Amino acid sequence: MDHEDVPSAPSTPATPGTPGAPLFGGFRGDHRGTNGRKSLLKSCKCFSVEEWAIEDGRLPSVSCSLPPPPVSLARKVGAEFVGTLILIFAGTATAIVNQKTQGSETLIGLAGSTGLAVMVVILSTGHISGAHLNPAVTIAFAALKHFPWKHVPVYIGAQIMASLCAAFALKGIFHPIMGGGVTVPSAGYGEAFALEFIISFNLMFVVTAVATDTRAVS
Template sequence: MPEPETPTVSAPATPGTPGGPLFSSLRVDSLSYDRKSMPRCKCLPVDTSTWGPPQSCLHDFPTPDVSLTRKLGAEFVGTFMLIFAATAGPIVNQKYNGAETLIGNAACAGLAVMVIILSTGHISGAHLNPSLTIAFAALRHFPWVQVPAYIVAQVSASICASFALRGVFHPFMSGGVTVPSVSHGQAFALEFIITFNLLFVVTAVATDTRAVGELAGIAVGATVMLNILVAGPSSGGSMNPVRTLGPAIAAGNYRGIWIYLVAPTLGALAGAGVYTAVKLDADDVDPPRQVRSFRR
């Protein structure tokens, strides 16, 4: 009689080692809500062929994997880091007679955005900007019900960072306030355009499955640097209401503040809306190629 086969016994898994593959083929998107669980945008008539039954912007979002408390904590820390770095550059430039230069100021903000997106984007989305949060909610990439909490976290983080800078660099806080050095109309146009540019890029890398989402931090940080190099000497290159609001409160300088509250919000809505309107449909492109990622 043939001997019964001895079943093969696999070696026990090392404690703490996952049973599946270490790296999933799914990429982690920064800046936006989980795109796989989100319905297609139905707030703007840009793709009527995909419209279905009307859904509520407040209640049709599935429960997120990360608790809102953790998201708000990450958003607070990220916004604090951004405002501290982006405002400290111009303050140091003022205190030490131009030691930073315009390129240094742009690098402070751009590098801060990059590292924050790469470190907290998987937790809160790393919005860091009320204009971005509102634009994403308007285009159904983020639930409206979480918008007020995000804005409160962003504003409070900006105020805390600004008063921390005031305590460290007093009396040079005025150097970190974004105020127009041109007419209000020119400053408004600049802030609108550079925020349009920023949200066009952010919407591309954060919401489009065909974009290289793994490079979101680098792409957005580079866009911030470019915008500040263009508009920094004229309008301050804010692109973000809380970049202006917190330092303005700490320094007591509110000159032209309405520009930095209105123009970035309108520019963000326009930039995100235009990319949503021009992006390719699934039927318009070949199957996406596998992209090598340096992110886990």
């Protein structure tokens, strides 16, 4: 019984989800079936073609991914600005309200408010700008070659401007009660610096591990 080239289902690309990767390759004329006809599917990078027996009659499931659409730098910077503005405003406003109401928010409420703000910002702007929200995160991504260095100054500028806008907005709303949003070390400067360094290191370690390792994300 003669065998003909029967197309199998598309297989997952070697690097699924890679931005800019072509979905289909160009057609090449050097692949021919047993009957002398050109096999177009063999030249497609998205497909893996094998010779199936006629009595086997079953094909595997189809799996093929499309590259994400490109996002302009202006949209990325705008999303980063809005995300940082929301985070700084929400986190600091909770601390000010807690001081104004004599501790009614409690420490759990302060942590929960900031955590929810981070979650909302990541879910709403993470697919656009990456939701760095912190110059340390931007620099860490760039150092690990997951973010272009030429965009670092623009991102940091957007984060600083958003922080200033949030601070002035809070001052206009809650003036003169502003002490709740200010971080004042209760110990020496050396101890405060060491503690801040350790906490920031742990934060950068977790963020970069989760955001850059596809196994962690899945």
